[in-house]
Amino acid sequence: MKTIWRKVLAIAHALGFGLLMLLPLQGNAQRLLTLDSCRAMALKNNKQMSVARLKQEASAYKRKSARTEYLPKVSAMGTYQYLSKSPSLVSDEQKGALPQMGTAVAASLTEKTAGALSQLPPQTIQALSQMGLTPEVIAGVNGMGADRLASALNGMGQGLVDALDLNLHNLWAGAVTVTQPVFTGGAITASNRMADINEDMAANSLEMKRQSTLYNIDHAYWQVVSLRHKQTLAESYVALVKKLRGDVQKMIDQGVATKGDGLTVGVRVNEAEMALTEVVDGLELSRMLLCQLCGLPLDEKIVLADEEKKSLETSPEVPGALDYDNRPELRLLQNTVDLSRQTTSLLKAGNLPTVMLTGSYAVTNPNSFNGFEKKFGGMWNVGVLVRVPVWNWGDVKYKVRASKVATSMASLELDEVRETIGLQVSQSRFKVAEARKKLEMADANVANADENLRMANLGFKEGTVSVTNVMEAQTAWNQAQSRKIDAEIGVKLSQVELQKALGTLE
Numbered sequence: 001m002k003t004i005w006r007k008v009l010a011i012a013h014a015l016g017f018g019l020l021m022l023l024p025l026q027g028n029a030q031r032l033l034t035l036d037s038c039r040a041m042a043l044k045n046n047k048q049m050s051v052a053r054l055k056q057e058a059s060a061y062k063r064k065s066a067r068t069e070y071l072p073k074v075s076a077m078g079t080y081q082y083l084s085k086s087p088s089l090v091s092d093e094q095k096g097a098l099p100q101m102g103t104a105v106a107a108s109l110t111e112k113t114a115g116a117l118s119q120l121p122p123q124t125i126q127a128l129s130q131m132g133l134t135p136e137v138i139a140g141v142n143g144m145g146a147d148r149l150a151s152a153l154n155g156m157g158q159g160l161v162d163a164l165d166l167n168l169h170n171l172w173a174g175a176v177t178v179t180q181p182v183f184t185g186g187a188i189t190a191s192n193r194m195a196d197i198n199e200d201m202a203a204n205s206l207e208m209k210r211q212s213t214l215y216n217i218d219h220a221y222w223q224v225v226s227l228r229h230k231q232t233l234a235e236s237y238v239a240l241v242k243k244l245r246g247d248v249q250k251m252i253d254q255g256v257a258t259k260g261d262g263l264t265v266g267v268r269v270n271e272a273e274m275a276l277t278e279v280v281d282g283l284e285l286s287r288m289l290l291c292q293l294c295g296l297p298l299d300e301k302i303v304l305a306d307e308e309k310k311s312l313e314t315s316p317e318v319p320g321a322l323d324y325d326n327r328p329e330l331r332l333l334q335n336t337v338d339l340s341r342q343t344t345s346l347l348k349a350g351n352l353p354t355v356m357l358t359g360s361y362a363v364t365n366p367n368s369f370n371g372f373e374k375k376f377g378g379m380w381n382v383g384v385l386v387r388v389p390v391w392n393w394g395d396v397k398y399k400v401r402a403s404k405v406a407t408s409m410a411s412l413e414l415d416e417v418r419e420t421i422g423l424q425v426s427q428s429r430f431k432v433a434e435a436r437k438k439l440e441m442a443d444a445n446v447a448n449a450d451e452n453l454r455m456a457n458l459g460f461k462e463g464t465v466s467v468t469n470v471m472e473a474q475t476a477w478n479q480a481q482s483r484k485i486d487a488e489i490g491v492k493l494s495q496v497e498l499q500k501a502l503g504t505l506e
Helices: 002-015 035-045 047-070 092-118 122-130 135-164 187-254 259-294 328-351 395-462 467-502
Strands: 021-025 028-033 073-082 170-183 302-304 354-365 377-387
Touching: 035 187, 035 259, 047 187, 187 259, 187 302, 187 328, 187 467, 259 302, 259 467, 328 395, 395 467
Parallel strands: 028 302
Antiparallel strands: 021 028, 073 170, 170 354, 354 377
């Protein structure tokens, strides 16, 4: 059954299955995972990746919001106010005098008429009397006219008081205003560029988390593969020392070996079983970590496509020279430098004039376009708003200088990290070369250990090699096999580190 399962794994890996599959494994349903499927699940279920995606989405909305600063803004407002006192254009004394101005004028005219008649010559008064116009008659006629005049003027005065009574207890007003920026000293342009940079920073942050997630999942994947191979090796070693223990026990029964030899071999069996237990426990914990990174339940039964391979294929060294633009960390630092420069431009706008076009339509009730009418009336207006900073005690100048210093600091940090990454890439290349050399040496050591163990077993059967020598050969064989596993995994991990250093981890 185990051999059949190994063949199934080999076929699945050869076909490059990246999808999750449920296959039976020794009577238990287990999920087959390849490295690509683990990566896909990790990228999908990683919480930090989800946060980075949301930040990128928010940055895109902020960029769209910044674009609207170029466009005119339309706003509407309306208000109602109740005034406890109404404004008045005349005083209380004038309100009392105006309705009585006709009476005052009539009295004055009557008095002046009587005075004028008394000053006429006697001959004139006599002549008027002969014509029937006696002073009494003239005074009566004048009195009748004065009354009509007084009544008319009093009415006019009262009308004037009523007209000047505004009665503005209830006020209604509304306006629609359009504002179009014409020149803002480059502030809007700088804000839009900052929004673009922030969106780019969100994308670079997402890419950095993506590569970090791939790096972690690769390490967890190959850790499981390594421990699974070591479990197989430990099981083989346990079987090997147990077989030796059985052979020694037969020799003890035949009297050709001592009980001390048996105890020595027994101790070695216990040590091998203990090492197997430690490997099994470590493998279980590593599977749980891999499940956690993939977003699977910790108790999910999984098996990896590379677990049952006798030897791991090592791809050629990752080609390509260092391209600093591939490293999201460097792009983020470059974004920081660019953002600082745009901040300086934005601050400089504080010393430049601002020009805006305005237009609005306003309505009021009551309105004053035809007296004070208690109905809505409105008018259009357009204008230009210019704001020129005159004196701010050097506030903007100091802020601009501080921003330039921050830009210089960010540039220096960028240069330092660039040098560090160059050194990191060189170190990673050396590690890849070193890992390959270790693998070559491990292969050679395994071949030597196999031959040494074969010769020791042959000599033991012939009685020319002691139990101690056989155990030493078995220990050497176990160590050589273990180091080969470490060397194969080391090549895989060193290649992953080099890809991460180059920024090409896909």
